[in-house]
Amino acid sequence: MRVFYMGTPDFAVPTLQALIDSEHEVAGVFSQPDRPKGRGYKMVPPPVKELAMAHNIPVWQPAKMRDGTALAILKECDPDVIVVAAYGRILPKDMLDLPRFGCVNVHASLLPKYRGAGPVQWSVINGEETTGVTTMFMGEGLDTGDMLDKVETPIGKEETAGELMDRLALLGAELLLGTLKKLQDGTAVRTVQDDSLATYAPMLKKQDGALDFTRSAKELDWLIRGVAPWPSAYTYLDGKLFKVHKAIPLADQKGEPGCWADGKKLIVFCGEGALELLEVQPEGGKRMRGEDFLRGRREGSERKFTSSPSL
Numbered sequence: 001m002r003v004f005y006m007g008t009p010d011f012a013v014p015t016l017q018a019l020i021d022s023e024h025e026v027a028g029v030f031s032q033p034d035r036p037k038g039r040g041y042k043m044v045p046p047p048v049k050e051l052a053m054a055h056n057i058p059v060w061q062p063a064k065m066r067d068g069t070a071l072a073i074l075k076e077c078d079p080d081v082i083v084v085a086a087y088g089r090i091l092p093k094d095m096l097d098l099p100r101f102g103c104v105n106v107h108a109s110l111l112p113k114y115r116g117a118g119p120v121q122w123s124v125i126n127g128e129e130t131t132g133v134t135t136m137f138m139g140e141g142l143d144t145g146d147m148l149d150k151v152e153t154p155i156g157k158e159e160t161a162g163e164l165m166d167r168l169a170l171l172g173a174e175l176l177l178g179t180l181k182k183l184q185d186g187t188a189v190r191t192v193q194d195d196s197l198a199t200y201a202p203m204l205k206k207q208d209g210a211l212d213f214t215r216s217a218k219e220l221d222w223l224i225r226g227v228a229p230w231p232s233a234y235t236y237l238d239g240k241l242f243k244v245h246k247a248i249p250l251a252d253q254k255g256e257p258g259c260w261a262d263g264k265k266l267i268v269f270c271g272e273g274a275l276e277l278l279e280v281q282p283e284g285g286k287r288m289r290g291e292d293f294l295r296g297r298r299e300g301s302e303r304k305f306t307s308s309p310s311l
Contacts, residue, residue, distance in 0.1 A: 001025070001101070001180060004079035007048040008032040011169045012085040015106055016048055018173035019083065020055055024180065027077040028058045030070065032088050066092050074098055081183065083176060084138060088117075096138055101183045103138040106172040108165065109201070110134060110150060112193040115143035117203035120168060121161040125208075125226030127218070130154050131164070133172040135179040137190065146190040149179045158248075160228040204231055211235040212307055213258040217249035217273035235305040237282070242305065245287060246279035258305045266290030268305060 001024045005016050008031050019026050029052040037044040045053075052059045058077075062070040071094055074082070081101040084091070086108075096103050109119035111134040123131040132152040139145035151171050155164060182188035209227040211220055211234065224233040224247050233244045235258075255261060255269030266277040277290040 001080040001184060002027050002078065003180075004028050004030075004074060004077050004082045004099070005048075005052075005084075006030040006082065006087040006089075006091075007085040008046045008088050009086050010047050011108065011165055011172075012048045012087070012106075013051055014169045014173040015083065015085045015176050016051055018177055020051075020057075022177055026052075026055075026057050027079050028060065028073070030060055030062060030073075030087065033061045033063065065089055065095070071095060071098070081180065083180075085172065085176075090142075091138060093140055096140070104148065104176070104179060104183075105136050105138045105143070105145070106176050107134045107136060107143055108168045108172065110152060111136060111143060111147055112195065112198040114199055114201040116201040119201045120165045121204055121226050122199075122201040123226075124155060124159070124161045124164060125222050127222045128155060131168070133168050133175050135172075135175055144193060144195070146192055148182070148188055148190065149175055151175050158225070160225045162229045206231040209233045210307065211244060211305070213268060213305060214271040217251075217253075217270040217275045220270060220275055221247060221249040235307065236309045237305055238302050239309045240283040241309075242283065243281040244277055244279075245281060247275045247277045250274045250276055256304070259303055260305075264291055264294065266294055 003019055003024050003026050005019060005026055007016060029048060031046050031049040034043040034045045036042065049059050060073055074095060079099045081099050082103040084103060085106040091103060107119065109123065110132045114122055130152055132150055134150045135148045137145040137148065153167065153171060179188065204227060209231045211223065224244055227233050228245065235242050235244065250267065251273050253267065253269060253274030257269055257271050259269055261267045268275050268277060279287055280290055280293050281287045
């Protein structure tokens with residue numbers, strides 16, 4: 001099949017690589033514009049663009065999808081199918097109707113659960129035990145099109161959203177190739193989504209990483225893993241930002257929420273249970289083990305984390 005690909009971040013790279021390595025022809029790629037990055041704000045291309053250019057595949061980065069420019073490019077490339085994975089833009093109806101086999105999206109959830117831009121993160125934050133990838137026909141709504149294929153996988157008890165995203169990207173690439181084969185063979189089965197079962201997974205914001213130690217240790221563990229690597233979980237100590245990168249929940253621990261226990265380990269009491277903070281990062285400092293942080297604290301200094309710098 002002649003495929004036109006649309007994708008932007010690391011999640012979309014394995015699917016493009018799978019298409020490149022397959023019998024299919026990748027006619028072109030759409031990706032989001034280059035973004036400034038680092039202290040020098042150097043313009044950096046998105047991962048999908050880098051991979052496409054490495055294989056001499058034409059890449060376009062249209063700023064708009066509805067002014068006719070992007071549609072003209074697609075018509076010139078004349079694809080049999082458009083494949084989309086984490087592109088980050090809504091496609092208008094004239095694009096959805098263009099290819100013979102339609103537009104197929106690789107979505108990192110078991111639809112209709114977790115429609116939206118943050119399905120992997122919210123599945124971890126909400127304590128789901130399983131998740132997966134769904135291939136689907138794209139419609140005009142947000143992840144509302146008919147489903148084609150699914151693959152399910154358990155979420156590891158210590159797995160972060162970033163680690164899970166990497167696994168799902170590989171599963172999605174394999175699933176997409178199977179879906180394309182069924183479309184070619186005429187054996188693909190469309191399944192309408194049950195909208196009553198739908199949940200929304202918005203893109204994360206920085207404030208989503210805020211830790212409230214009045215919540216249970218189990219819920220905070222989900223949150224810490226769900227916001228890793230971005231935006232990272234955080235609290236405040238001595239009025240300064242304090243990031244928590246890794247922790248484990250402990251049962252049968254009781255104390256004032258936000259305060260930590262005496263001992264060599266950084267064990268913080270929660271509304272239910274406690275968290276052992278394994279990797280932390282004080283404001284202006286480097287990542288360190290919780291034990292190392294405790295060793296560097298002065299005797300008699302503040303021993304309570306707060307939800308805001310002023311508390």
